Amino acid sequence: MENVWQLEEGEVRKPGIVHVVMLALFTGIGIVVGTFGSLAIPIGFVSAFWPGQAVQSIGSIWFGWWGGIAAGLFPLISNSLSGSAPLPVSIAYLPANILQGMVAGWAFRRFKSNPSLPTGKDWWVFILWGALVPNAIGAAWGTTMLVAFGLITQAAQFVSFLGWFIGNTIPTIVLGGLVLKYVSPLVVRSKAFCKDYWA
Amino acid sequence: MNTETTLTASPERAAKSRKTLLGYVPMVSPFYAFHPATRLILFIFLGVTPLFIFIPEMNILLLFVNLALLRWGKVDIQQLKIYMPIIFTVAIFMFTVVILAPGKDPNYTPLEVLGKTIYYQPVFFTFAAYWRLIAMLFGTILFFSTNRERELLVGLRALRLPFVASYVVGLSIRAAGMFMEDFRTIREAEQARGLDTKAMRFSDQVKLYMMYLIPLFSIALRRANEISNALFARGYTLTGRTSTGKPREDYIRSTYSYSKRDFVAIAFMIIIFVVTGLTQIFFNVFAIEHSPLNIFLRQALGIPS
Numbered sequence: 182m183e184n185v186w187q188l189e190e191g192e193v194r195k196p197g198i199v200h201v202v203m204l205a206l207f208t209g210i211g212i213v214v215g216t217f218g219s220l221a222i223p224i225g226f227v228s229a230f231w232p233g234q235a236v237q238s239i240g241s242i243w244f245g246w247w248g249g250i251a252a253g254l255f256p257l258i259s260n261s262l263s264g265s266a267p268l269p270v271s272i273a274y275l276p277a278n279i280l281q282g283m284v285a286g287w288a289f290r291r292f293k294s295n296p297s298l299p300t301g302k303d304w305w306v307f308i309l310w311g312a313l314v315p316n317a318i319g320a321a322w323g324t325t326m327l328v329a330f331g332l333i334t335q336a337a338q339f340v341s342f343l344g345w346f347i348g349n350t351i352p353t354i355v356l357g358g359l360v361l362k363y364v365s366p367l368v369v370r371s372k373a374f375c376k377d378y379w380a
Numbered sequence: 381m382n383t384e385t386t387l388t389a390s391p392e393r394a395a396k397s398r399k400t401l402l403g404y405v406p407m408v409s410p411f412y413a414f415h416p417a418t419r420l421i422l423f424i425f426l427g428v429t430p431l432f433i434f435i436p437e438m439n440i441l442l443l444f445v446n447l448a449l450l451r452w453g454k455v456d457i458q459q460l461k462i463y464m465p466i467i468f469t470v471a472i473f474m475f476t477v478v479i480l481a482p483g484k485d486p487n488y489t490p491l492e493v494l495g496k497t498i499y500y501q502p503v504f505f506t507f508a509a510y511w512r513l514i515a516m517l518f519g520t521i522l523f524f525s526t527n528r529e530r531e532l533l534v535g536l537r538a539l540r541l542p543f544v545a546s547y548v549v550g551l552s553i554r555a556a557g558m559f560m561e562d563f564r565t566i567r568e569a570e571q572a573r574g575l576d577t578k579a580m581r582f583s584d585q586v587k588l589y590m591m592y593l594i595p596l597f598s599i600a601l602r603r604a605n606e607i608s609n610a611l612f613a614r615g616y617t618l619t620g621r622t623s624t625g626k627p628r629e630d631y632i633r634s635t636y637s638y639s640k641r642d643f644v645a646i647a648f649m650i651i652i653f654v655v656t657g658l659t660q661i662f663f664n665v666f667a668i669e670h671s672p673l674n675i676f677l678r679q680a681l682g683i684p685s
Contacts, residue, residue: 199608201618205548206600206607209555213563216556254552262524264463267516268427331434332509333474334502336483359590364597371601372608 184293185369186376194380196247203373204247208255211236215259218352233259234281234319234349235357238311241286242296242361243368245375252282270330277322284318285311286378296365298358307361312353320345397456400528406454411526418642419527420535425649426519430512432660434668439511446518455525463521471510478506489683500683508668529553530632537633543620551607555600562599566592 188194215233233256240248256278260266266274288310289296294303324341327333333341368374397404411419426446430439450457479498482488488499527535533550541549577585615623622628659665668674669685678685 197608198611198616198618199604201544201548202551202608202611203601203604205551206555206604208548208552209557209559210596210600212552212556213559251552254548258553258556261520264466264517264521267430267513267520268424269431269516330431331505332513334478334481334483334505336481336502337477340477340481355586356590356593360593360597363594367598367601371605373601373604 183295185295186290186293188376194376196379199372200244200247200375200380203244204251207240207244207248207251211240211251211255212259212262215255216263231349232352232356234316235353235360237278237282238285238315238353238357239360241282242289242311243365243374245286245378247375248286249279249283253279270326270332273326273330274323277319281315281319284315296361296369298362304358307358308354311357312350316346316349316353319349398528404456404459405526405528406456409453409526411453413641414645415538415636415638415642416527416531416535417538418645419523419531420539421646421649423519423523425653426522427516429653429656430515432656433512433666434508435666435671436508436511437672438666439515442515443511443518446515446522449522450525453526460521460525467514470513474506474510478502489681491681500681504674504677505668508671534633534636537630544618559596559600562596563592566595
């Protein structure tokens with residue numbers, strides 16, 4: 182099976198302007214997907230359906246840290262545009278949003294999984310490290326921040342966590358799986374694809 | 381028979397709004413007399429100040445201030461109806477959660493409402509939290525209803541955000557617009573070929589939505605190459621400096637200038653923010669216990685404070 186992470190002999194990869202541009206474009210995609218996800222099933226700051234998480238995982242798998250930065254940046258804007266979270270709360274979500282993205286990127290590189298998901302192993306790596314673990318981190322951190330900001334009570338945290346985790350994991354698996362399967366063959370041949378974390 | 385008809389030109393309709401990322405901003409607004417940096421500071425001020433205020437009446441007042449500013453800014457209030465579902469469902473969600481999971485504090489006061497036991501303290505806390513959230517959200521809505529992407533960019537650059545960061549923010553906001561435009565093109569192409577989404581089952585509509593992303597990502601990849609080549613050809617570097625090492629001229633920023641009213645507005649906001657923050661941190665002035673409604677309800681229900 183092809184190892185897309187393996188450098189070819191003599192191949193040198195350096196971060197360049199194409200990565201910065203891709204970061205911006207990917208952030209733009211995240212803004213749209215995140216905003217319309219929040220507006221489609223509006224349940225407020227406890228996001229019950231947020232396909233934006235799929236974009237976060239995909240971003241770091243394809244573009245390493247550039248995708249991770251996009252994962253942190255786009256919710257700041259999409260949450261403001263959709264009205265799902267005020268600016269200070271969105272800023273507090275930032276570490277979890279970066280982690281939500283980077284966990285998948287780390288796992289695919291660590292386990293040498295193919296982003297096109299050709300085997301069952303690749304699917305399991307994506308489901309576990311691209312959907313379940315990041316959403317557990319995101320939901321735990323997000324609801325903790327909501328308690329810290331005094332927007333929900335401590336007692337309501339577990340119910341909020343479950344709503345957040347389940348509501349985000351399902352669109353991540355469906356949307357993320359499809360996009361990875363069909364778009365990855367194009368991306369891995371592009372200049373912007375990162376075999377390592379920055380290039 | 382005279383078949384000649386006279387065509388008179390209809391009076392031209394003056395445009396009242398300008399398209400922006402998600403909605404429209406007014407063509408003419410008193411906000412435009414202020415520098416974009418002042419408007420950005422207003423956004424931060426209105427978004428952060430409610431964090432220090434736990435008294436719901438004050439946050440409701442702040443909400444009215446936001447609505448008054450929207451009206452003063454000539455924003456079409458009708459356009460804000462896209463936010464109505466979120467405003468109602470947030471309330472439903474927050475109150476459902478607090479009724480289902482109120483917590484087990486023995487100091488909570490049980491109340492019988494429609495045959496269901498609810499607890500006063502967590503319910504009033506949720507009521508106060510809801511108005512804090514809405515006050516903060518309307519600060520955000522005000523900003524995005526009176527500022528275009530370009531003004532956000534100028535505001536960020538005026539606050540000395542590094543070139544590469546402001547470039548990424550600017551391009552990402554433009555990319556969101558381009559992404560939506562591409563999405564519209566793909567949908568129209570499908571409709572022109574006879575696709576009727578209304579006749580489709582919900583599950584098929586969801587699948588179709590997923591399938592839109594494939595050409596959209598492909599376009600984004602191609603566009604990343606085109607834009608990076610164009611930037612390279614124009615001599616752009618990530619530092620924002622020219623080949624001689626000097627900072628690149630910022631044309632957009634040069635078209636805006638500060639006036640006395642900007643300094644007055646910024647000073648006013650900073651003073652209010654600092655006073656609010658310090659009085660809450662050191663004297664707990666805006667604590668929920670000081671809410672007149674809370675005091676009234678506690679007295680009416682015989683709940684000790």
